[in-house]
């Protein structure tokens with residue numbers, strides 16, 4: 001039986017997280033179908049149909065799914081689950097929200113945030129903030145798995161699957177979307193950017209975070225933050241990188257004024273190259289940074305900007 | 314009680330003020346006699362303290378927990394705090410803390426009681442209990458206790474599963490509001506602001522419901538010494554999974570627990586120009 005991947009999207013564009021989850025799904029060895037649940041999202045379904053390895057796209061286009069509210073996603077996925085052996089979703093806040101409901105109703109454990117498919121029933125996943133890697137084997141029954149997308153390459157856009165409409169499922173009617181405040185940014189998305197520059201408590205204020213934004217604009221980088229910077233209100237929650245925030249693995253991660261607590265490292269230690277700027281030479285971040293600069297950031301960051309301007313960035 | 318969470322800035326002055334406030338509120342009339350005030354259930358997990366450097370056992374079967382400091386899962390402290398605040402505001406009539414784990418999990422429940430929960434339920438288990446089994450036990454407890462709201466942590470920092478609350482909600486057929494940033498409780502519903510990948514989202518869920526906490530929902534209090542003493546007298550019911558008819562045999566087979574690949578620290582550079590040159594050499598700029 002095939003594997004069902006639940007697509008991550010915003011009704012307009014298909015997120016990279018979906019293409020990466022498809023890669024994990026193809027490693028299970030069976031056919032892969034993608035469910036696009038949303039509203040007025042046929043463009044998303046068309047994009048999903050192009051992903052290599054996808055045999056079919058199921059499109060549930062209904063107002064019920066506009067915001068992927070967990071209870072409605074649960075009934076929809078359960079209505080389709082009979083035809084599948086495994087159900088995969090990216091470990092985004094959406095995936096984390098609806099997928100365990102599906103697992104519970106199927107009476108099967110969820111395997112959270114896999115980073116490797118060892119065999120179709122065996123997976124590796126980080127535990128204890130990534131300080132240990134657990135290899136787990138699923139038992140009989142359906143597999144419900146969330147995927148840490150930074151661990152998988154996106155499937156190429158070389159396919160041409162058919163798109164099939166599926167009916168909306170029942171609405172439990174127990175929850176209602178009221179509104180949202182989304183961060184607007186011209187910069188690349190944190191989890192998809194090739195370069196991430198993150199600031200910590202050392203930045204001292206929201207105003208000072210603009211120093212990092214200027215660098216980010218020159219490098220086409222995304223801006224991230226430590227929990228301390230978010231808690232202090234320098235930036236909003238969606239900037240947080242770490243065990244309980246976003247997991248990133250860019251080519252280059254620049255940590256500025258961040259000490260390097262394990263909870264922060266858990267979110268960025270798989271970056272290809274790590275650079276750190278910190279005035280404390282004993283800061284733990286230097287133990288994992290490829291390049292460390294012991295300096296006052298209020299001196300180093302303006303200098304960095306100047307040098308980058310010189311380089312024509 | 315010590316709390317060394319470097320993510321929270323808390324001085325001893327503000328701590329003692331908070332304690333004084335606890336005292337006032339607990340002694341005060343706020344929480345009694347309010348009609349249709351709600352019952353809140355808070356599952357609390359005993360986990361390795363978030364400050365401990367985790368080591369994998371040499372035989373690669375598990376993480377070494379011998380002689381390691383254990384604490385309440387940090388997200389569950391936030392859950393207890395939120396529940397106790399609801400009680401202090403007169404919105405909740407009773408806060409019940411539940412833990413599923415070894416005998417020592419009673420200490421975790423005591424911590425919740427010292428923070429202001431009213432009573433505890435300890436479901437004694439041996440070995441690891443998977444989130445699905447925890448959710449089944451919690452469902453059975455909800456069937457018996459009939460809470461209006463269950464507040465769990467969003468994630469236990471040991472298994473990093475992030476699923477128990479959602480599973481519980483599904484098993485009960487209740488709505489959920491995960492990753493809560495702000496809660497406004499009304500008579501028959503809750504308005505919850507949630508931390509999502511793109512920013513914040515507000516949902517309205519009908520009660521009863523399950524909510525899971527995110528970091529910025531509140532700042533948990535320190536339990537004061539008098540409240541720690543009082544907590545010793547609060548009741549804790551002892552149960553077993555069998556009392557609830559739940560089989561806790563693991564469904565997943567852990568084949569191995571290993572160390573992640575170690576990342577080596579690299580070099581220190583002297584100047585910004587040198588840093589840039591190195592990054593260019595590394596091909597990432």
Ligand SMILES: Cc1cc2nc3c(=O)[nH]c(=O)nc-3n(C[C@H](O)[C@H](O)[C@H](O)COP(=O)(O)OP(=O)(O)OC[C@H]3O[C@@H](n4cnc5c(N)ncnc54)[C@H](O)[C@@H]3O)c2cc1C
Pocket residue numbers: 199200201202203225226227228229240241242243244245246256257258259260261262263264267277278279280283295296297298318319320321363387388470
């Ligand atoms: C349950 C739980 C979950 C958590 N989840 C996360 C998470 O997902 N992500 C996360 O990041 N944290 C998380 N934390 C918090 C984590 O433990 C740390 O508290 C946090 O990462 C510290 O942030 P920081 O490095 O910015 O602050 P600090 O540790 O205070 O470090 C600030 C650094 O800035 C440096 N500095 C100060 N001024 C300057 C200057 N002028 N120039 C250069 N350097 C300077 C200092 O030397 C210091 O090293 C979590 C904690 C808990 C308990």
Ligand SMILES: Nc1ncnc2c1ncn2[C@@H]1O[C@H](COP(=O)(O)O)[C@@H](O)[C@H]1O
Pocket residue numbers: 356357358359386388389392411412413414442444447464465466467468469470472473474475476477478
């Ligand atoms: N053994 C347990 N006892 C009590 N509560 C638990 C237990 N396991 C998980 N929980 C609750 O479920 C939340 C999420 O845990 P998890 O799904 O394991 O990441 C925790 O923050 C607790 O509130």
